[in-house]
Every structure is written in structure tokens, then in C-alpha cells.
Amino acid sequence: MCGVNKRYFSSLLFALFFVSAAGVLQAGEGEPAAYIPVYLISEAELRSIEEYQAGSAREKQSWLLRVSELRIRAEKLEADSRLLNGQLSTVREQSLILEQSFNEYEAESLMTISMKNGEIADLRLEVADKMLEAATYRGTARSRLIIIIGLAGSWIIFIAFKICRFFRII
Secondary structure, three states: OHHHHHHHHHHHHHHHHHHHHHHHHHHHHOOOOOOOOOOOOOHHHHHHHHHHHHHHHHHHHHHHHHHHHHHHHHHHHHHHHHHHHHHHHHHHHHHHHHHHHHHHHHHHHHHHHHHHHHHHHHHHHHHHHHHHHHHHHHHHHHHHHHHHHHHHHHHHHHHHHHHHHHOOOO
């Protein structure tokens, strides 16, 4: 039975709290909800309000037209931007391909130049060897010539001595 009384008192307390909260809210409003104020305005004020409303509508239309123009312009600029970005990426790809091609060409020409330099160095060594060999042959030929002239001179002296002796000149 205590449980039933507890429930009864708690629901009563809840109802009192709810009623008091509703009373406070209604008291805060001050005026009844059915009261609608009625204002009187003159015809000049009404025309002024209508002119303001018409001007406001024209200005709104003007702004909407300007916004639509700017939107169209922005879409055109965006399309142009996409087109230019596409062209830029194409040019970048071509530039990359040309750079790779140039690097390959440069590597090939450096290899060719180094091979030619190697051939030139080999030819210079060969020429130096031939010049050394020619100088050696020249030196040998000069020595042989001197020896031959010396032998020929000694033979001439020997023959002259024999002739002189034969005729008893000496």
C-alpha cells in the first residue's frame, strides 16, 4: 500500500509542477493570444511602400541578372581554364619527351665523340710510332751512308795507292 501512495503523491507532485510551469509561461505573455493589432496607414505611405517594394523587386531582378551573367562568365572562364590546363599538360608531356630525346641524343653524341677521341689518340700514337721509326731509319740510313762513303773513300785511296805503286810514282 505504501507503493501505491508513493505513486499517487509523485504523480500529484508532477502535475503541480506542470501546471505551475504552464501558468508561468502564460503570465509571461502578458496579452491574450487573440489580440491582433490593427494599424492605420495613409494612402501616401501605402504608395511609398509599394514604390519601395517595386524598386526593391527591380533591384533584386538586376542583381539576379548580374549574378546569372557572372555565373555564365565564371563557367566560361572555368571551361577556358580546363582547356588551358589540358594544353599545358600536353605541352609538358611533349617537353618531357623532347627532353628525354635530347638527353639520349646527347649521350650518343658524347659516346661518338669519345670514340672519335679514342680513334684520334690511337692515330696519334700510330703517327708518333711511325715518326720514331722513320727517325730511326733516317739515323740508320745516315750511318750507313757515312760508312759507305768512308769505305768508298778508303777504296779510292787504296786503289790510288796501288796505281801509284804500279807506276812507281811513290
